[in-house]
Amino acid sequence: MMTLPDTLLIALNQGKTLFSWSQPIHSSLTPWTFLHHSQNLELDTRFYFQTPTQDHTIVAFDTLIAFTGNETTPNSLTIHLAQLKEKLYTNKMDGPILCGGLPFSQIHTEEPLWGDLADGYLFLPKFLIHTSKRGTDVTFNFQATNEEELNKAWAAAQGMLLDLTTLKFKTDSLPTTIKQEDVKPTEWLKLVDKTIDHLKSDNPLDKIVLARHLSLSAESDYPTHLILENLAKQQPNTYLFYLEKDGTTFLGATPERLLSADETTFQTVAVAGSTPRGKTEDDDLSLGNALLNDPKNRLEHQLVVDRLYKELSPLTTEFLTNDTVSLLKNRDIQHLYLPITAKRKENLSFIDAIYQLHPTPALGGEPKKLAMEWITDNEFIGRGLYGAPIGWLNLTQDIGEFAVAIRSGVFHDNQGLLYAGCGIISASNAQSEFEETAVKFQPMLRGVLTK
Numbered sequence: 001m002m003t004l005p006d007t008l009l010i011a012l013n014q015g016k017t018l019f020s021w022s023q024p025i026h027s028s029l030t031p032w033t034f035l036h037h038s039q040n041l042e043l044d045t046r047f048y049f050q051t052p053t054q055d056h057t058i059v060a061f062d063t064l065i066a067f068t069g070n071e072t073t074p075n076s077l078t079i080h081l082a083q084l085k086e087k088l089y090t091n092k093m094d095g096p097i098l099c100g101g102l103p104f105s106q107i108h109t110e111e112p113l114w115g116d117l118a119d120g121y122l123f124l125p126k127f128l129i130h131t132s133k134r135g136t137d138v139t140f141n142f143q144a145t146n147e148e149e150l151n152k153a154w155a156a157a158q159g160m161l162l163d164l165t166t167l168k169f170k171t172d173s174l175p176t177t178i179k180q181e182d183v184k185p186t187e188w189l190k191l192v193d194k195t196i197d198h199l200k201s202d203n204p205l206d207k208i209v210l211a212r213h214l215s216l217s218a219e220s221d222y223p224t225h226l227i228l229e230n231l232a233k234q235q236p237n238t239y240l241f242y243l244e245k246d247g248t249t250f251l252g253a254t255p256e257r258l259l260s261a262d263e264t265t266f267q268t269v270a271v272a273g274s275t276p277r278g279k280t281e282d283d284d285l286s287l288g289n290a291l292l293n294d295p296k297n298r299l300e301h302q303l304v305v306d307r308l309y310k311e312l313s314p315l316t317t318e319f320l321t322n323d324t325v326s327l328l329k330n331r332d333i334q335h336l337y338l339p340i341t342a343k344r345k346e347n348l349s350f351i352d353a354i355y356q357l358h359p360t361p362a363l364g365g366e367p368k369k370l371a372m373e374w375i376t377d378n379e380f381i382g383r384g385l386y387g388a389p390i391g392w393l394n395l396t397q398d399i400g401e402f403a404v405a406i407r408s409g410v411f412h413d414n415q416g417l418l419y420a421g422c423g424i425i426s427a428s429n430a431q432s433e434f435e436e437t438a439v440k441f442q443p444m445l446r447g448v449l450t451k
């Protein structure tokens with residue numbers, strides 16, 4: 001076990017009370033091993049996030065400091081993060097990482113299965129493993145106001161590293177799902193018709209995204225990390241995300257980035273308009289071509305593109321990508337796709353930019369405010385973190401990456417609730433949207449039902 005580094009003691013004597021210590025780990029342990037090993041420990045929080053290219057994987061455990069509800073608004077978060085920075089000592093250039101999900105909407109209908117997670121949960125973990133092209137680092141975050149607390153916190157962190165790297169696997173398997181039920185299917189079809197009528201009536205609304213739900217029950221509790229592991233095998237080229245807090249887990253495999261930020265650029269994508277994958281290569285190609293040439297889907301997508309350009313313009317100085325729309329193909333579904341990269345203006349915060357973009361018309365609608373009001377007033381079940389920004393941000397450098405949490409579900413004990421949404425415009429048809437959302441449930445269903 002490593003002894004307490006002197007620099008931490010010096011920082012304490014200089015008045016620092018929040019400590020973030022990172023060190024490389026030279027081991028063959030993968031992020032999955034950590035997630036598996038963690039099942040043997042009593043932890044209040046678990047988090048997993050992996051980019052589609054797998055060039056960043058973050059696994060984090062236990063909460064040191066968390067922001068939820070009103071604390072996650074952009075102003076409040078900015079103040080809280082600045083306060084953390086003031087008392088922070090870190091041995092790393094790029095500082096500690098906060099991870100989690102921001103709420104889909106501050107105003108929302110309660111849904112018991114979500115518990116507190118529905119209010120958003122951005123946390124500074126006690127323990128984090130980050131795997132990137134540079135290798136694997138472990139970070140311990142802790143608070144202490146005197147030497148005794150510092151020694152205790154350091155010993156606890158080292159003990160956790162030892163546990164996570166030496167404990168044996170718990171051999172779990174996924175239970176049989178005994179009930180799989182569309183939630184209020186007839187009412188949902190009626191709601192789509194009502195929404196289409198509303199879009200056709202005299203108001204500025206062009207698009208509203210509606211979510212549908214599928215409820216699941218299993219013969220015993222879901223070991224949710226195994227669902228994530230299935231998704232990792234079954235859904236290449238997607239963001240994998242997993243947020244577990246006090247026994248409730250929200251997880252999924254989304255193709256959609258909301259915003260990633262490095263020191264100089266913002267990167268987002270416009271993903272909207274959907275069709276299934278074909279059974280043969282020819283079939284797949286013709287479905288893709290039909291999607292590229294379908295006016296209804298092109299309009300759904302263009303509304304997202306236009307909004308992203310509009311929202312990004314004041315935050316950036318120059319767009320670095322062209323306007324060629326292509327197809328994004330995942331295992332079960334394909335979408336119209338346009339990546340957008342722009343040079344970010346200096347001193348413009350990543351958090352502000354996230355809130356500026358969220359929800360794009362791929363999840364909310366156009367215009368944003370009216371669409372969000374319609375969603376809140378009419379959907380049967382609260383969205384919680386479905387469709388919300390999920391990911392990470394660096395505390396000291398204003399960088400990070402958030403995905404749009406779709407193709408997802410929330411689980412507690414032996415219960416699950418899957419979410420799938422679709423963009424409604426005046427030319428939509430309720431039955432086709434029902435079928436499109438059925439395809440969008442497929443990735444999560446495959447993950448849950450595979451033993």
Ligand SMILES: C=C(O[C@H]1C=CC=C(C(=O)O)[C@@H]1O)C(=O)O
Nearest residue numbers: 272273274362406420421422423
């Ligand atoms: C809202 C979802 O998908 C969005 C992303 C891509 C395509 C969409 C569509 O074609 O409607 C949706 O806007 C979902 O999968 O739950």
